[in-house]
Amino acid sequence: MNVTALKSNAAPVSDTGATPTQTRVLPIKTPKPRAQWLGRVKGVFLANIVPPVIVVLALLGFWELMLAGGGASLPSPIEIWQQSGDLIMEPFYVAGTQDIGLGWRVLTSLERVAYGFGFAALVGVLLGALIGQSVWMMRGLDPIFQVLRTVPPLAWLPISLAAFQTSNPSAIFVIFITAIWPIIINTTAGVRAIPQDYRNIAAVLRLNQFEFFTKIMVPSAAPYIFSGLRIGVGLAWLAIVAAEMLTGGVGIGFFIWDAWNSSKLTDIFVALLYIGVTGFVLDRLVAFIGRVVSRGTIS
Secondary structure (H helix, E strand, C coil), X not given: CCHHHHHHHCCCCCCCCCCCCCCCCXXXXXXXXXXXXXXXXXXXXXXXXXXXXXXXXXXXXXXXXXXXXXXXXXXXXXXXXXXXHHHHHCCCCECCCCCECHHHHHHHHHHHHHHHHHHHHHHHHHHHHHHHXXXXXXXXXXXXXXXXXXXXXHHHHHHHHHHHCCHHHHHHHHHHHHHHHHHHHHHHHHHHCCCHHHHHHHHHHCCCHHHHHHHHHHHHHHHHHHHHHHHHHHHHHHHHHHHHHHHCCCCHXXXXXXXXXXXXXXXXXXXXXXXHHHHHHHHHHHHHHHHHHCCCCCC
């Protein structure tokens, strides 16, 4: 046997005992689903929760330091907690017809807002879509809308009380008449901004008015429509608080007025916290519905 031929055909052996063609493949460690979920939650928490918490704590600390000397006419955060902390810890207590927690009062106000804003959204979107289709209607009605939208909410209250005679429907009407204008104006602008190509496609496909509204108009004008809805729901929440101060009842607005008459400033600050958080939730809720309807095209 030729030893030289055997040596030339044999594969060279490295110091580790493996041939050059033999490589060690290390397994790739893929993150587990639970680890991925925890990572996303941590990222959302650090990006969206931590910054506002730090800012709020800094503002509360500054507020406390400014009033630490005593003799101030406004309460400090510690005094608010000591005197009215039960309103935060027990939002749904019931001790009588008028003695209920702020959670129940907010829900009572939200019920009125749901009726008034719901009617405003329905009428505003339909009327805005109709006006956006006609140049003459736009020219004739837009100046009227611009004038009426500047009327303060409480200016409508005497008229609504004279018309409905009772406080609850009067408050709902004030919400409706306050929230409808930005919805109409934004919907009209959105309809007029629909590209002409979309209208040509609708004409080629011979879509009827309902199909054009649901398949062309609403998806195209959704950013404008939901911008108006977000403005409208904010105005509706402002209007109900102002209206309840004068019409009475068990809403959050009347609670603030009653606390002022009773010289309970700490209760007013707690009520303002409830109002702000509720308004924030309403805005985020309308924005979430907008993302669902538009399939994520609205930020």
